Amino acid sequence: MNQTRRPSLELSRGNKVFPQKGPRVTSYDVAEHAGVSQSAVSRCFKPGASVSKKMRDRVMKAVTEMGYQPNAMARSLITRRTNLVGVILSEFTSLHHPEVLFELNQSFSNRGEHILLFTVHRERDIDEMIELVFQYQVDGVVIATTLSPERVDWFEERNLPLVFFNSTIRNRSVNAVFCDQDAGERELVNALINAGHKSFGIISGPEDSLVSIQRTAGARDHLGELGFDNVPVFQGDYSYESGQRGARELANRFKAKLDAIICANDVMAIGCMDTLRKEFSLKIPGDISVVGFDGIAPAIWAGCDLTTIRQPMKQMSEAAVDIIMERVNHPDKAPETRVFTGVMHNGSSARLS
Amino acid sequence: MNQTRRPSLELSRGNKVFPQKGPRVTSYDVAEHAGVSQSAVSRCFKPGASVSKKMRDRVMKAVTEMGYQPNAMARSLITRRTNLVGVILSEFTSLHHPEVLFELNQSFSNRGEHILLFTVHRERDIDEMIELVFQYQVDGVVIATTLSPERVDWFEERNLPLVFFNSTIRNRSVNAVFCDQDAGERELVNALINAGHKSFGIISGPEDSLVSIQRTAGARDHLGELGFDNVPVFQGDYSYESGQRGARELANRFKAKLDAIICANDVMAIGCMDTLRKEFSLKIPGDISVVGFDGIAPAIWAGCDLTTIRQPMKQMSEAAVDIIMERVNHPDKAPETRVFTGVMHNGSSARLS
DNA sequence: TTGTACGCGTTATCAC
DNA sequence: GTGATAACGCGTACAA
Numbered sequence: 001m002n003q004t005r006r007p008s009l010e011l012s013r014g015n016k017v018f019p020q021k022g023p024r025v026t027s028y029d030v031a032e033h034a035g036v037s038q039s040a041v042s043r044c045f046k047p048g049a050s051v052s053k054k055m056r057d058r059v060m061k062a063v064t065e066m067g068y069q070p071n072a073m074a075r076s077l078i079t080r081r082t083n084l085v086g087v088i089l090s091e092f093t094s095l096h097h098p099e100v101l102f103e104l105n106q107s108f109s110n111r112g113e114h115i116l117l118f119t120v121h122r123e124r125d126i127d128e129m130i131e132l133v134f135q136y137q138v139d140g141v142v143i144a145t146t147l148s149p150e151r152v153d154w155f156e157e158r159n160l161p162l163v164f165f166n167s168t169i170r171n172r173s174v175n176a177v178f179c180d181q182d183a184g185e186r187e188l189v190n191a192l193i194n195a196g197h198k199s200f201g202i203i204s205g206p207e208d209s210l211v212s213i214q215r216t217a218g219a220r221d222h223l224g225e226l227g228f229d230n231v232p233v234f235q236g237d238y239s240y241e242s243g244q245r246g247a248r249e250l251a252n253r254f255k256a257k258l259d260a261i262i263c264a265n266d267v268m269a270i271g272c273m274d275t276l277r278k279e280f281s282l283k284i285p286g287d288i289s290v291v292g293f294d295g296i297a298p299a300i301w302a303g304c305d306l307t308t309i310r311q312p313m314k315q316m317s318e319a320a321v322d323i324i325m326e327r328v329n330h331p332d333k334a335p336e337t338r339v340f341t342g343v344m345h346n347g348s349s350a351r352l353s
Numbered sequence: 354m355n356q357t358r359r360p361s362l363e364l365s366r367g368n369k370v371f372p373q374k375g376p377r378v379t380s381y382d383v384a385e386h387a388g389v390s391q392s393a394v395s396r397c398f399k400p401g402a403s404v405s406k407k408m409r410d411r412v413m414k415a416v417t418e419m420g421y422q423p424n425a426m427a428r429s430l431i432t433r434r435t436n437l438v439g440v441i442l443s444e445f446t447s448l449h450h451p452e453v454l455f456e457l458n459q460s461f462s463n464r465g466e467h468i469l470l471f472t473v474h475r476e477r478d479i480d481e482m483i484e485l486v487f488q489y490q491v492d493g494v495v496i497a498t499t500l501s502p503e504r505v506d507w508f509e510e511r512n513l514p515l516v517f518f519n520s521t522i523r524n525r526s527v528n529a530v531f532c533d534q535d536a537g538e539r540e541l542v543n544a545l546i547n548a549g550h551k552s553f554g555i556i557s558g559p560e561d562s563l564v565s566i567q568r569t570a571g572a573r574d575h576l577g578e579l580g581f582d583n584v585p586v587f588q589g590d591y592s593y594e595s596g597q598r599g600a601r602e603l604a605n606r607f608k609a610k611l612d613a614i615i616c617a618n619d620v621m622a623i624g625c626m627d628t629l630r631k632e633f634s635l636k637i638p639g640d641i642s643v644v645g646f647d648g649i650a651p652a653i654w655a656g657c658d659l660t661t662i663r664q665p666m667k668q669m670s671e672a673a674v675d676i677i678m679e680r681v682n683h684p685d686k687a688p689e690t691r692v693f694t695g696v697m698h699n700g701s702s703a704r705l706s
Numbered sequence: 707t708t709g710t711a712c713g714c715g716t717t718a719t720c721a722c
Numbered sequence: 723g724t725g726a727t728a729a730c731g732c733g734t735a736c737a738a
Contacts, residue, residue, distance in 0.1 A: 026715055037725045042717060050723060067510075072488040073426045073435065074715035077730045082426065084469075084489075091455070095650075098451035102444070105472045114485070116437075117468045119458045132467070135425040136437075157420075240654055274655035297448075298651035301593055302627035379731055390709045395733055405707060427731035430714045710737080715730105722724080 025068045034062035045070050076137060085324060086133035086141040088118045088126070092238050093144050096267055096296060100165065103317035104142060111325050113139065120145055123208065127151070134160070140324040143167070146210060161327035163320050166311070167210055173335040175327070177320045181211055181293070184309035184342040185218030188262060188291050191344070193226055195353040197259035197289060202233045203246035203272060205264040209238070215264045215293055236268050243271025251280050258288055260350065266292035266299040266308055273306070273349060289350035293342075300345060307350035309342035316340055378421045387415035398423055429490060438677060439486035439494040441471045441479070445591050446497050449620055449649060453518065456670035457495060464678050466492065473498055476561065480504070487513070493677040496520070499563060514680035516673050519664070520563055526688040528680070530673045534564055534646070537662035537695040538571030541615060541644050544697070546579055548706040550612035550642060555586045556599035556625060558617040562591070568617045568646055589621050596624025604633050611641055613703065619645035619652040619661055626659070626702060642703035646695075653698060660703035662695035669693050 027041040034041070036059060043049040044059045062068070076082040085108055093100055105115055116136055120126050123145070130151060133141060140161035152169055155162040163175040192200070202219055205212025216233065223231050234249050236242030243263060250258060261276075263269035269292030276282045276290070284290055292299060295310025319338045327333055346352065380394040387394070389412060396402040397412045415421070429435040438461055446453055458468055469489055473479050476498070483504060486494060493514035505522055508515040516528040545553070555572055558565025569586065576584050587602050589595030596616060603611060614629075616622035622645030629635040629643070637643055645652060648663025672691045680686055699705065 024715085028715080038715090039717085039725060039727095040723090042715095043724085046717080052723060055723075067507075069484055069488050071430075071490060071715050073430050073490055074730085075717070077424075077426050077430065077715080077732090078717045080730085094455045094458075095451050098448050098454075101451075101454070101470070102447045102472060105447075105470060106474075109472075114489075115470045117440075117454070117458060117470045119455060119462075121459075131422055135422050136467075137424060137426055154420075240650075244655075270651075270654060270656060278655055297593070298623075298654075301623060301651075302597075302631055303623060303656060377731085380733095381731080391732085392709065392711095392734075393707095395731095396708090399733080403707060408707080424731050427714085428733075430716090430731080431733045433714085708738080710735105712733105712735090714732085717728105717730085719726105719728080721726085 024071070025066050027068070027070070030059065030062045030066055030068045033066055034058050041068075080137075081328075082137050082139055083113050084116050084136055084138045085113050086116050086118060086130075086136070086138040088120060088129065088133070088141065088143040088145060090145045091119060091121050094119050096238070096265075097294070097313070099297075099313045100144065100317065103314050104165075104321065107318045107321035111321060113321075113325070130154075134158070139328045142320050142324065146208065159331050161324050161331075163323045165316070165320050168337070174337075175323050175335050176337045177316050177323065177340070178211075178337075179309075179311040179316065179340050179342050181214035182218035182221075184293060184344075185215055185262070186222045187342075187344055188293075188307075188309065189219055189222045189226070191352050192260050192262075192289060192291070192350065193228075195289075195351055197351075198228075199254070199257055199259050200228060200231045201246075201250040201254065201258050201261045202231055203236045203243060203250070203261060203263045203268050204233055205268070206237045207235070212238070212264045219262045236264070238265050238267060240267050240271040243268030244275040247272040247275035248279065251276060251282070260289040260291065263290065263292045266294040266296045266306060268292070269306055269308065269349070270299060270304055273304070284349055285351035289352075291350050295342070295345055300347075305347040305349060306345070307347040307352070308345050310345050311342050312340050377424070378419050380421070380423070383412065383415045383419055383421045386419055387411050394421075433490075434681075435490050435492055436466050437469050437489060437491045438466050439471060439483075439489070439491040440468050441473060441482065441486070441494065441496040441498060443498045444472060444474050447472050449591070449618075450647070450666070452650075452666045453497065453670065456667050457518075457674065460671045460674035464674060466674075466678070483507075487511070492681045495673050495677065499561065512684050514677050514684075516676045518669070518673050521690070527690075528676050528688050529690045530669050530676065530693070531564075531690075532662075532664040532669065532693050532695050534567035535571035535574075537646060537697075538568055538615070539575045540695075540697055541646075541660075541662065542572055542575045542579070544705050545613050545615075545642060545644070545703065546581075548642075548704055550704075551581075552607070552610055552612050553581060553584045554599075554603040554607065554611050554614045555584055556589045556596060556603070556614060556616045556621050557586055558621070559590045560588070565591070565617045572615045589617070591618050591620060593620050593624040596621030597628040600625040600628035601632065604629060604635070613642040613644065616643065616645045619647040619649045619659060621645070622659055622661065622702070623652060623657055626657070637702055638704035642705075644703050648695070648698055653700075658700040658702060659698070660700040660705070661698050663698050664695050665693050 028038050030041045031038040043051045044056055118129050142163050144165040166178045168176040204216040234246040236246050269290050273290045282288050292306050292308040295308050299306040380391050383394045384391040394412050396404050471482050495516050497518040519531045521529040557569040587599035589599050622643050626643045635641050645659050645661040648661050652659040
């Protein structure tokens with residue numbers, strides 16, 4: 001045996017100062033201990049490599065004895081695969097849609113990928129964050145916020161798979177997975193109108209949320225098509241408190257003349273309901289109906305039992321992961337969009353025929 | 354100039370097949386483009402390195418022109434710092450305490466660390482997951498589940514900073530951050546008894562949750578000290594549905610004789626309240642009081658307004674991050690435990706004097 | 707201040 | 723099937 005590099009564990013390390021955590025167990029150490037070459041050790045960790053049973057047993061014995069674990073950094077330096085994916089979420093998604101991250105994690109985990117998590121508070125932080133993600137050589141990125149078209153170019157130049165989650169870029173061919181917000185609102189509006197509701201109010205989400213824009217436009221447009229024009233819109237920000245403010249504003253302005261309030265998400269719908277009940281002593285759905293959108297856990301609970309559209313987050317996550325992994329293995333695949341239809345939860349917050 | 358290795362960008366790459374995503378821009382490329390040495394480029398990215406303004410300008414110009422980003426993998430291979438921390442959560446924490454991850458992310462982000470996320474569903478998956486985390490050479494690990502003492506040894510042997518979040522290991526000196534569950538339950542019990550409640554029921558969490566054990570024991574013990582023995586306990590699993598089952602079980606067994614139900618978390622408390630109201634037509638807090646523990650967002654909303662103990666998650670997260678980073682910089686620091694006291698939210702789900 | 711040379715720990719490519 | 727050797731992209735003594 002004639003090892004190159006690293007003549008001996010002690011010698012090569014004895015006179016070197018390591019910044020942290022003492023010496024590591026490397027494949028060289030294992031090789032020495034097992035009396036084989038370093039490449040033999042490496043091969044034992046490569047699935048489908050040609051290595052004899054005798055060799056494998058011998059190596060694996062040394063591996064467990066020394067507690068060796070391959071160094072993912074060194075590996076990915078040469079394989080150009082990190083098995084890391086970046087996930088970028090807004091503060092709101094992170095806090096109010098934990099199931100997104102949970103499901104993404106599950107799906108990625110099943111494919112052997114791990115999540116590097118980033119949460120953006122201020123929209124302008126996103127750029128430096130993306131450069132950070134890139135430094136880690138992630139295999140791909142799932143983003144649940146908006147992104148400048150320039151950044152999308154940037155991803156394309158680097159051939160780095162990118163998929164938008166419940167978001168997209170207008171007039172541009174990108175990978176995207178989302179719930180059909182328009183169809184969902186259409187279904188809600190139809191149900192309300194069929195049940196005889198005649199006057200409506202809308203509580204929208206923040207201006208910079210594409211989802212909110214689509215939901216609000218969907219509700220308003222379809223109401224318009226059916227002859228209900230000039231529907232008042234209160235601009236909220238997705239928060240519980242803004243749902244409360246919206247309820248006060250609409251209830252005060254239109255007194256008892258409002259039949260239904262359509263909210264751009266569940267959290268605001270719950271805030272709206274609570275306030276209509278507490279502060280205006282209105283019966284729901286007797287006096288007024290409230291509908292939301294999302295299908296978050298608390299909205300489905302018996303105490304709320306909100307009428308809403310449940311987004312199929314699990315399927316959506318699986319789809320996002322699928323699109324990413326497809327591009328990781330075939331970098332030149334064309335962009336793809338997968339749209340999912342939400343399922344209406346027929347709660348008790350709306351009087352539906 | 355006399356560059357070693359990598360004689361020329363095109364030559365060294367032209368006849369090589371790269372598995373993915375085309376050639377990368379490396380510090381060598383930047384060096385060549387700027388007409389300086391590779392180490393000069395490297396130095397420009399090291400804070401506080403001695404480099405002339407002329408050099409820095411020249412390098413940075415080339416950097417932006419070529420869109421160079423340092424490779425974090427290669428860097429950490431040599432610095433032995435990845436700026437990556439592993440965060441291990443249970444499914445329940447992930448889904449019902451999104452603020453934990455959010456706050457951890459914020460705090461780590463401020464310290465220049467990034468989160469590698471792992472969620473454990475089955476308790477037995479945790480071992481292989483930890484080995485995976487280790488392969489990525491994380492600087493430290495925050496874990497919000499239990500862990501075998503052997504694994505804790507394993508962390509110690511490797512001198513890898515580990516901190517338990519709202520969890521710990523019995524009879525062992527480890528880094529831990531948690532909310533004082535016992536004190537919280539004590540406060541709730543005192544408040545209930547002072548308000549004249551005389552008969553109690555408890556809905557506990559899953560058996561393998563240390564937090565649940567502590568909360569349940571805290572409530573029961575303190576009730577016992579005050580002369581209330583043999584308090585019935587229904588074993589739940591933290592879920593909304595188990596809160597409902599607990600409500601049915603306790604209400605059926607003790608009819609109207611129960612004054613208060615103490616739940617090991619908010620989600621079950623909400624399930625319990627909803628069911629007592631809907632299925633047993635009980636007024637809360639008129640007929641019966643319900644208290645929880647956690648202070649999750651939906652519990653505080655007006656519709657629920659649960660009386661509960663709010664855990665100071667932000668401070669707890671900050672503390673966990675602090676403990677980790679302290680150990681990253683000073684590996685031999687002794688284990689430390691930081692305990693936080695929850696704040697009672699005086700909601701309307703309990704009649705308190 | 708700048709450049710040279712080496713090593714971090716692994717996989718890939720060859721001979722054997 | 724196995725071992726030597728060259729990358730991967732970077733940080734850093736050391737010499738200049």
